[in-house]
Amino acid sequence: MSTTTWGWLVLAFPLAGTLATALGFRRLPGRSAGWIGTGAIFLAFVCALGALISIQGHVPAHRELTSSLWSYASTTGIDAQMSILVDPLSVFMILVVSGVSTLIHLYSISYMEKDRGFVRYFSYLNFFVFSMLLLVLAGNFLLLIVGWAFVGAASYLLISFWYRRTTATTAGIKAFVINVVGDAGLVLGTYFIFKHTGTLDFLKTFHAVESPVHPAFGHGKDSGDLVAGCVLLLVGAFAKSAQIPLHTWLPDAMEGPTPVSSLIHAATMVTAGVYLIARMHPLFERAPAAQDVGAVVGAATLFIAGTIGLAQTDIKRVIAYSTMSQIGYMIMGVSVGAYAAGLFHLMTHAFFKALLFMAAGSLIGAMAGEQSLEKMGGFRKALPFTYACFIVGGLALSGIPPFSGFFSKDEILLVTGERGGWHWALYVVGYAGALMTAIYTFRMIFRAFHGEPVSEARELEGGHLHHAEVARNPATGEEEDTDVGFPGPTHAIAERALPMRIAMSLLALGAVGAGLIQIPKVDFIIDDFLRPSFATARGYEPHTKTGLLAIGLTLGTLIGLAGIALAYRVWVIGGRDAEGRFSVADAFRARVPGGEALYTLFLNKWYFDELIDALVVRPAAAAGRFGRDTFERVFVDDTLVGGTTGIVRAGSAAVRAAQSGFVRYYAALLVVGVAGVGFYFLLQA
Amino acid sequence: MSIAWYLAVSAIVFSLGALGVMTRRNPLVVLLCLELMLNGGNLALIAFSRMWGNGDGQILAIVVMTVAACEVCIGLGMIVAIYRRHLPIDVDELRELQG
Numbered sequence: 001m002s003t004t005t006w007g008w009l010v011l012a013f014p015l016a017g018t019l020a021t022a023l024g025f026r027r028l029p030g031r032s033a034g035w036i037g038t039g040a041i042f043l044a045f046v047c048a049l050g051a052l053i054s055i056q057g058h059v060p061a062h063r064e065l066t067s068s069l070w071s072y073a074s075t076t077g078i079d080a081q082m083s084i085l086v087d088p089l090s091v092f093m094i095l096v097v098s099g100v101s102t103l104i105h106l107y108s109i110s111y112m113e114k115d116r117g118f119v120r121y122f123s124y125l126n127f128f129v130f131s132m133l134l135l136v137l138a139g140n141f142l143l144l145i146v147g148w149a150f151v152g153a154a155s156y157l158l159i160s161f162w163y164r165r166t167t168a169t170t171a172g173i174k175a176f177v178i179n180v181v182g183d184a185g186l187v188l189g190t191y192f193i194f195k196h197t198g199t200l201d202f203l204k205t206f207h208a209v210e211s212p213v214h215p216a217f218g219h220g221k222d223s224g225d226l227v228a229g230c231v232l233l234l235v236g237a238f239a240k241s242a243q244i245p246l247h248t249w250l251p252d253a254m255e256g257p258t259p260v261s262s263l264i265h266a267a268t269m270v271t272a273g274v275y276l277i278a279r280m281h282p283l284f285e286r287a288p289a290a291q292d293v294g295a296v297v298g299a300a301t302l303f304i305a306g307t308i309g310l311a312q313t314d315i316k317r318v319i320a321y322s323t324m325s326q327i328g329y330m331i332m333g334v335s336v337g338a339y340a341a342g343l344f345h346l347m348t349h350a351f352f353k354a355l356l357f358m359a360a361g362s363l364i365g366a367m368a369g370e371q372s373l374e375k376m377g378g379f380r381k382a383l384p385f386t387y388a389c390f391i392v393g394g395l396a397l398s399g400i401p402p403f404s405g406f407f408s409k410d411e412i413l414l415v416t417g418e419r420g421g422w423h424w425a426l427y428v429v430g431y432a433g434a435l436m437t438a439i440y441t442f443r444m445i446f447r448a449f450h451g452e453p454v455s456e457a458r459e460l461e462g463g464h465l466h467h468a469e470v471a472r473n474p475a476t477g478e479e480e481d482t483d484v485g486f487p488g489p490t491h492a493i494a495e496r497a498l499p500m501r502i503a504m505s506l507l508a509l510g511a512v513g514a515g516l517i518q519i520p521k522v523d524f525i526i527d528d529f530l531r532p533s534f535a536t537a538r539g540y541e542p543h544t545k546t547g548l549l550a551i552g553l554t555l556g557t558l559i560g561l562a563g564i565a566l567a568y569r570v571w572v573i574g575g576r577d578a579e580g581r582f583s584v585a586d587a588f589r590a591r592v593p594g595g596e597a598l599y600t601l602f603l604n605k606w607y608f609d610e611l612i613d614a615l616v617v618r619p620a621a622a623a624g625r626f627g628r629d630t631f632e633r634v635f636v637d638d639t640l641v642g643g644t645t646g647i648v649r650a651g652s653a654a655v656r657a658a659q660s661g662f663v664r665y666y667a668a669l670l671v672v673g674v675a676g677v678g679f680y681f682l683l684q685a
Numbered sequence: 686m687s688i689a690w691y692l693a694v695s696a697i698v699f700s701l702g703a704l705g706v707m708t709r710r711n712p713l714v715v716l717l718c719l720e721l722m723l724n725g726g727n728l729a730l731i732a733f734s735r736m737w738g739n740g741d742g743q744i745l746a747i748v749v750m751t752v753a754a755c756e757v758c759i760g761l762g763m764i765v766a767i768y769r770r771h772l773p774i775d776v777d778e779l780r781e782l783q784g
Contacts, residue, residue, distance in 0.1 A: 661780025663715070667706045 003058070006051035007086040007137055008314020010094050013043040014130035021123040028119050034109035037122035041105050041129055045098035051091050063087055063532040064203060068137045078200065085139035085202055089533035092343060092526075093136035093275055099128045099481075100267040100350045103503040107358050108259040110497035112486035115257075119249040121161060125263065128154035134266035136275055140200045141190040148186055148272065149234065152179035155269055159256040167475050169353070171252035173476030178249040182239020186276075189232030193283060196225040206282040210536055223286070230283055230290030233276060237294075241273025241327045243301045248286075248609050250324055254316040254371075255475070258361030261316060265323040266354035271346050274330040276467055278339050283536050286339075294335030299426040302328030304606055305597045306436035310443075311602035314474075315360050318444050322397060323353055329412050332426060338415030339534050340527045344518055345408035347526075351510035352396035352405060358494070358504050360387040365449060365491035367456055368468040373444060382460035386494050387449050389504050394445050396511040398438035398560040404515030409434065410556040411520060427478030431559055447476055465493065491574075520549050570665075602678030691732035699725030710775050716760045723753045762775070 017040025021033045028036070055063055084090075089342035105125060131154050135147030160172025194200060197208035209226070237243070242250035250270070254261055265272060277294060284291050305324035312318045326349050333342030363379060363386055364371055380387050381507040391648060396403035399410065409430075412573050453559045456466040467490065471480045482489040495498040513534070601607070658669075700722055705718030727746040734742025767774060 633776075659783055661783030663776045663779070664707050664710070671703050671707065 001050065001054065002067075003051055003054040003065050003086050004084065006054055007067065007090075007676045009047040009070070009085050009093075010044045010051065010098065010128065011084070011133055011137060013040045013047065014133060016040060017126040017522045018123055019165050019509045020589075021126060025119050025123070031109055031113065032123045033119040033212050034105070034112070037110060037126050038102060038105040040126055041102045044129070044133065045102050048091065048094040048098050051086060052095060053086065055086065055091055055591050060532045061535070066201075066203060071328070072142070073420045077603065080142050080200060081140060081202070082143065083139035083261050084137040084143070086137065087533045088530050089275075089278060089335045089343070089361060090136050091538050092347075092530060094133055095270075095488075096271075096350050097129065097136065097267045100507070101132075101292050101548070102261060103506055104259050104263050104267065104354060104358075106499045107262075107361075107503040110236055110499045111361055112488070113492060114255060114490045116482075116484035116488060117161065121158075121257070124157045124161065125152060125260070128158060128263060132272070133559070135272055141194070141201055141202075141205075144276075145183070145186055145190065149183055151240070151269055151272060152176060152183060155179065155253070155264060158260040158264075160387060161256055161260065162486055165255065165473055165480070168255040171255040175249040175253050178239050178246050182236040185235025185239065189229045189234075189236060192229030192232060192270070196223060196229060202279070203304075206536070209282050209286055226283060227287040227289050229285040229344075230280070231293060231515045233280060233283075234290055234294055234297075237273030237276045237331070238297060239273075242324050242556050243273065243297050243328065243331055244304060245608060245612065247301065247305070247324055248605075248612060250618060251320045251605070252437050254314065254320050256364035258316065258357055258364060261320070262354045263318070263356035264349060266350040268435070270323060271330070271350070272345050273344055274334055276408070277331065277334040278343060281334070282340060284335070285538055289338075291335050294334050295423070295426055297658050298328045298330070298332030298335060299429045300328075301325070302332065302433040303429050303436075306433045306440070307602050308605050309440040309596075311599055312440075315363065315373050315376070315444060315448065315565060316357075316371055318373070318440055319353070319356050319360055322437060322441060323349075325437060326353070326397070326409075329409055329430065332416065332430070336416050336419050336423060336426070337537065339537060340518075340530050341408060341411035341415055343530065344526045345405075345412055348404035348408045348511070348514045348674050350512055351507050351565045352393045355389055355504060355507040355511050356393035357399065357498065359386045359393060362386040362492070362494040362500065362504075363390075366460055366466065367495040368466050368491055369471065369474055369487060370426060370456075370468075372653065373447045376448040376454060377451045377457070378449070379460075380449040381455045382453065382457040383404050383449075383493065383495060385501060385504070387445075389494070389508055390445050390449065392508045392511050394441045397441050398507075398563060398634075399434055399556050401557055402512075402515065402561045404511055404513070404561070406553075407515035407519055411518070413443065413556070414520070414552045431555060434556060435559045438560045439567050442564045442567035443571050446567055449574050460493075464493070465496070467491075475579075490527055495594055507514060520553070572660060577581065579645075641664055688732055688736050691735075693734050695725050695729040695732065697725075698709055698722075698728060701725075710777050712760070712774060712776050715776060716757060716764075719760075720753060720757070723749055 017037050020036055020040075021028065024033070037168040049216060049403070052297050055065070058065070064085065066085050070078040070082050072082065074080070089475075105122070108121065108125065114119055115121065130150070131147055131150030133147075135144060135151055135378065138144040138147050156172045156176040156179075159175050160169040162168045190200070197205045199205055199208060221379040239246040247554055250264075253264060255525055284294070302325045302380065305321045305328060309318050309321035309325065312321060326345070330342045330345050330349070333339075333345060363376070363383065363618055366386075367376060370376075392403070396405040399406045413430045453461065457485065459466045471482055471486065471489075473480055480486045492500060494504055515636075517523065518527065602612070686711055702718045702721030702723075702725060705721065706715055709718060727749055730742040730746045734740065734746075742784065765776070767779070772773075773780070
């Protein structure tokens with residue numbers, strides 16, 4: 001089979017899985033929907049492997065293959081096709097997406113088993129993966145926009161999966177609205193790029209940018225259209241990848257089921273922005289201003305998200321902020337030209353972040369749905385497997401060698417440092433973020449697994465899984481039932497569910513070993529594989545200064561270890577309250593200089609929600625009210641609508657008056673009328 | 686004899702009928718006057734038929750008579766229905782359809 005046929009098959013299987021589970025909604029018994037969904041994504045992964053093997057058969061210069069199923073519209077100046085682009089970059093993405101998604105599906109079979117919306121869940125989940133695969137395989141801007149919007153819609157469906165929870169539906173709407181802002185950016189960016197190059201096809205666009213035929217834009221010359229297009233593409237990337245200031249939907253998206261959080265964070269959604277920038281690198285390289293915007297925003301996000309992560313107490317939100325922070329590294333990386341490093345980090349992050357979320361899901365299961373770190377503690381003996389997964393994921397996230405996060409994160413920072421100039425500031429911010437990452441990650445682990453066991457942990461050690469007597473919303477404490485639209489009656493833990501253990505074990509292997517495929521100065525598997533996609537990128541070839549490399553690797557290790565040590569000092573050795581535990585908040589306030597004010601700032605997430613509310617939501621609402629009172633009520637309602645109805649009403653009143661009910665009067669009118677008409681014709685003749 | 690005489694009689698009969706429809710209040714008389722109008726028309730049709738020397742006008746007159754018969758049937762039926770319901774036999778009193 002040709003390489004592109006594998007590409008089409010990668011898209012076909014998840015779509016078939018979506019349709020099978022959606023149409024067989026009432027006929028699929030037990031867990032069958034879960035196995036169908038998992039099987040569909042697994043087959044997509046197999047086909048992605050097929051594409052990988054197949055693409056190696058081409059010489060490196062000819063590894064960018066397109067295939068078109070049909071043309072939507074083909075007129076002078078526009079060429080819209082249903083076409084995919086299979087090149088090393090998209091093969092890399094479909095491998096990561098389908099591989100991690102398969103494991104998340106497998107995990108979900110156990111995790112969602114008792115949920116009444118089991119079949120619906122897998123239909124949505126397959127659709128989500130299909131959308132993401134469509135996004136990364138798209139061969140032109142139109143299909144990219146379609147995949148982009150599908151991902152937003154699928155995230156809405158899954159975040160508000162428990163649709164009777166008001167907090168979940170609100171979070172879903174928030175995610176959708178912010179993603180639509182990004183969609184608008186992407187569409188407008190596409191417009192500017194189309195204006196600049198005159199084509200929608202990716203390869204033709206890149207070709208047009210690289211070898212300009214129009215004298216108006218010389219090679220390497222900065223063009224206003226291109227910069228505007230790239231900045232607008234960045235808006236789309238920021239919204240999808242939860243970068244400041246369009247990040248506020250991501251922590252709220254934790255309202256969805258935990259495997260969904262895992263999917264959004266690891267494989268399907270937030271990486272789309274990173275992919276977009278990497279895919280559009282020929283454009284971004286000719287719009288250095290847009291690259292700088294991306295780099296600065298990425299750095300700001302990684303830092304701010306890190307600080308917020310220090311103060312949050314909801315375990316899923318802590319991991320969510322760590323995702324924001326890690327995506328910040330990736331965005332920064334691909335924006336400064338560290339494409340391979342950024343994508344490498346995307347892959348290792350997919351492994352350890354999916355692992356961390358799955359472990360968190362298991363822990364939440366043991367707490368019967370409770371997510372607050374303040375109420376957890378001492379689960380080390382009760383959940384040994386989950387604990388081990390948390391440690392592996394945490395070490396990878398903190399960048400401790402030889403775990404995978406170590407190599408990928410340091411490579412991004414290395415390339416950033418090599419750019420020199422003001423990029424050194426980003427370099428420093430990156431290492432500050434790394435320190436915070438280690439602190440909040442291990443704060444979370446020590447807090448949940450060390451110290452005195454809480455009652456749930458003791459119960460589990462005794463062999464009984466705790467069940468809440470009354471199901472409650474973990475965010476608000478409202479009482480719930482366990483029917484469809486709310487979480488199911490029982491929860492799953494990895495220690496007792498084989499599919500969850502398999503999924504987590506495989507991801508743990510990835511989190512430990514994935515870093516070894518690209519070690520600076522030793523092997524360059526990712527670099528070599530992706531090179532054909534970045535053939536024209538400037539500075540793609542590594543020319544690493546050994547000194548900086550050694551400093552970076554040492555610094556990264558030391559900072560990671562220091563963060564863990566600090567967390568250990570504060571949350572394990574540090575003071576304890578009467579129950580033998582140390583409150584997360586108290587520890588922060590007591591031990592950080594100026595802690596009270598900073599703590600409030602971090603706890604309230606730097607007031608971004610309030611800022612957006614004050615800057616966008618309220619002015620928009622006020623403008624809406626003003627428009628309603630001045631324009632709509634007066635002009636539309638009274639003049640246009642009121643005027644039309646007034647005319648009709650007056651006319652009908654006049655006609656009604658003629659309807660007197662006197663038959664003789666009607667007859668007289670008739671006679672007079674006929675006589676009038678006759679008279680008229682007589683006069684005419 | 687000129688066709689004008691026929692047409693004059695026809696017009697007189699038609700006008701008398703129309704006047705009756707407009708002035709009389711008894712539905713029975715109104716129906717009679719309607720018949721007058723129709724027959725005024727018939728007279729004109731037959732006169733024209735004679736003038737052209739073919740049967741078209743006569744055929745049309747027979748159609749009009751048929752219609753008139755139907756109309757009388759319905760009209761008389763309505764009058765009987767009005768009578769049975771003890772409603773006034775007066776077209777001016779029957780004005781529930783006013784706007």
